[in-house]
Every structure is written in C-alpha cells, then in structure tokens.
Amino acid sequence: MSISKTIIICLMCIAMNAVAQSKVALSINVEKQIGSNVWQVSYQLPKFTQTLDFSHLPPHFLTNHFALKGKAVVKDDSIITLTNPNDILMLEVSDGFDVSELRFNAPFINFSNNGAFYADYFVPHSLKVADELITRDALSVTFDITAKMKNEQNQRTLAINNLSSLNLAQFVSLTLPSNASNDGVSFVIEPNLPNEFKVQLEQNSAKFMNYFSQQFNSPLNRDVTFLINANSNAPYIGFLGSALSNQVMFEISGQDAVQHPSKYQRTIYLTLAHEALHLWNAHFWQPSDGTPIWLYEGSADFFAYRAMVHSGLMPQSHFEYFLQQQQKECLEGVKQTALSHLESTPSIGASYPCGRVFFEVLANALNKNAFELWLEIMNVSEGQSYSVEDVYVFIERAELSDSLKHALQDILFNNEKAHDTLKSIISAQSKN
Secondary structure (H helix, E strand, C coil): CCHHHHHHHHHHHHHHHHHHHCCEEEEEEEEEECCCCCEEEEEECCCCEEEEECCCCCCCHHHHHCEEECCCEEECCCEEECCCCCCCEEEEECCCCCHHHHCCCCCCCCCCCCCEEEHHHHCCCEEEECCEEEEHHHEEEEEEEEEECCCHHHCCEEEEECCCCCCCCCEEECCCCCEECCCCEEEEECCCCCHHHHHHHHHHHHHHHHHHHHHHCCCCCCCEEEEEEEECCCCCCEEEEEECCCEEEEEEECHHHHHCHHHHHHHHHHHHHHHHHHHHHCCCCCECCCCCHHHHHHHHHHHHHHHHHHCCCCCHHHHHHHHHHHHHHHHHHCCCCCHHHHHHCCCHHHHHHHHHHHHHHHHHHHCCCHHHHHHHHHHHCCCCCECHHHHHHHHHHCCCCHHHHHHHHHHHHCCCCHHHHHHHHHHHHHHC
C-alpha cells in the first residue's frame, strides 16, 4: 500500500473516531407557573428520533405523570414512540409526583405548591435515532428552565439556562428562597406549615449546619437549600428526607403533622439533622461502591443525635434512652448475620441503629470524640471515598487490645459470633 493511501485511510479513521466520540445534543425546555400544578416540558431532539426510553423511572411513572401532547404515544410504560420522527415532543406534568411511590426511589419531589425540578426524571435512559441506539452517556443534555411568579403585580421569573453540566441526580429549586442566612443556608418551605414552626425550623436547621461545619472543621463551601414540603392529604403520618450535594429535601405527611408539626418535632429535627449530615458523609467524602448501609446511614444517625443534644432539642437523658433502644434493635438484627451482611437479609432495617451502635462502641473503646473518630477513619482512605475496608484497617491500626480488635471484626463479618460479641461489648461498656 502506498504512503499516500495509508495517510488517507488514517485520516478517515481519525475522522470516524471523532464522530463516534462526539456527543449527541438533547435540549430540554421546562416552564412552570409558580402556584400552578402544570409543567410544560418540550424536547428538541436529534433529527430522525424514533423512541425515547425512560426505563430508569419507577414502575408506571411514565404513564401516571407524563401527559403527552402531539402525535407521540406511550408504549410498554417506559417507551415514548414518535409516529413522526421529526415531531417536537411535548410533555405536560399536571398532577405532581406521588411521594408514596417514590419512597424507595429517593430522592423524591412533590410539585403541589412551591415545587422543585428533578432533572434525572426528564432525561431518557436512551434514544433510538435512525435505528441507532444512543445511550445516556452519549448525550449532551442542556436544560432551559424558567419559573414564573403568579402575582401579576410583581412579575418575576427565575431562569436557569444552559445547565449542560448539571448533575442529573440533583434538584433545582424553582422558587425564590424564603430566607438566606449569611452562611449560605436558604430555605423553601411549604406555606401551609405554621409560621412559628417555620421560623424555628430555619433556626434549628441552620444550627445543625453550623455545628457540623465546626466539628468537622470542613465547611461545605457551597450554598445549601432546604426544601421542606407538606402533604396534608396523605392518609398516614410520615417524615421522609433525602440529601444531595447541595440540597436537603424533607416532606411532612398527614393532616395532623402538617397542622401541628411541633407535636412531632423530635422526629422532624432528628431526620433533618440526619439528612444534613449526609452533605458531609455521603457527598463531601463519598462512600465507595458497595459500601453497606450501616456505614453511611448509621454514621448519619451517630452524629444526628449529637446535633440534637447540642442544639437543645434533646436532653442527654433522651440521648442515652434512644441509644439503649437502638442497641436492642441492632442486637435483634444481627442474631443471624454480621453487621456488614445486614442489607442482604430481611433485617435490613437494623442497619440504621446498628451503624450508630457500632460507632458508639468504637468511640467508647478508644475514648475519642465522635467527630475525631470519623475524621481518623476517613484519613485511612487514600482517596475521597470510604468503605467498610477502611473501618477494618482503622481497627487494625487502633490502640486496642488484640481481643477487642478481633471482637469488632467479628461484629462486622462473622455471622455466627456477631450477636453474642456485640452483646458482650455493650454490657461491658454499660458497666463502666
């Protein structure tokens, strides 16, 4: 083969590779009138788009919440098919997301009043364009989001454009925050909650944030928004929370809880402190893939109870009482399995109390401050992620007797010995 032909072929290969690596543009326009339940979502799709696959959404979510306009049709509860590949896809979201169906698909949102926009739910899992499958990784997604205030005398719009770098696992608030403090904490709170409680909620949530920043000596260096929703129509009393990198979401459910939230303030504030802590232990450091629930959820409980005492929302006697209750729950959970195997069993719910109990045991054994203990465990990790293996290494390096090291490792990994060993350590520490 001649040199000139070789050069031409190489150039063609480079060009084809560049095309293969280029992103396919997908533009999503979102408009919402604040105070209205209707969201208008339109897609500027690549030419010759045939289908949009939303199989990443919860079951029946597409058919329940996405009203299609134009000639598009829904198929198999996860596929939107365009009868004309050049149509502009228009969606209308008018009923809000039902929190109950998302409780296992957190974070959740509710559009009933102030509202929020969860980007991931509007981005398809994949596109089929001219018989070629385009996966999400190959998409370059741009959002153009506009929220309009309903008050005609004081018209305001909140426009968020060109969110191509938006983390799709993120909420974007579509209302102007009700209050922003100097330390970068703002709040969007359901107006139906009592005003006095809303003031207390802002003050106490800000206390949690300041407390964690000081104790970890690690300010988040970014603004954080608390999105507080209320669902008075729910047939149950419930308190659900979730956290992302710069947002804490919380919903109060049930008429009595919405009208009289002070009756449930311990649960409300404990949940808010737990979720606020996740801004550090689930996003500031990041758990590794496969990290068990007890480690990141249990550690959040471990610190949340301390924040409650520090903020004056829980007396020390209650701190001790609830620790004893969680010890009982944990011991029941590890009767048949070790701590790090809980989530593959029906006892998965014990992961939360067990995580707190384990760290209480470890802190007492080492006579260390809770935050000091956590920072030392985080320092074991070579990167900005942590895992149960880091806890294991920390125990190996700690100034503990060999027998106690083996005991802690049995609690973590030994299905046959975990229960009796944990019970023995708890009993010994309580006597001391």
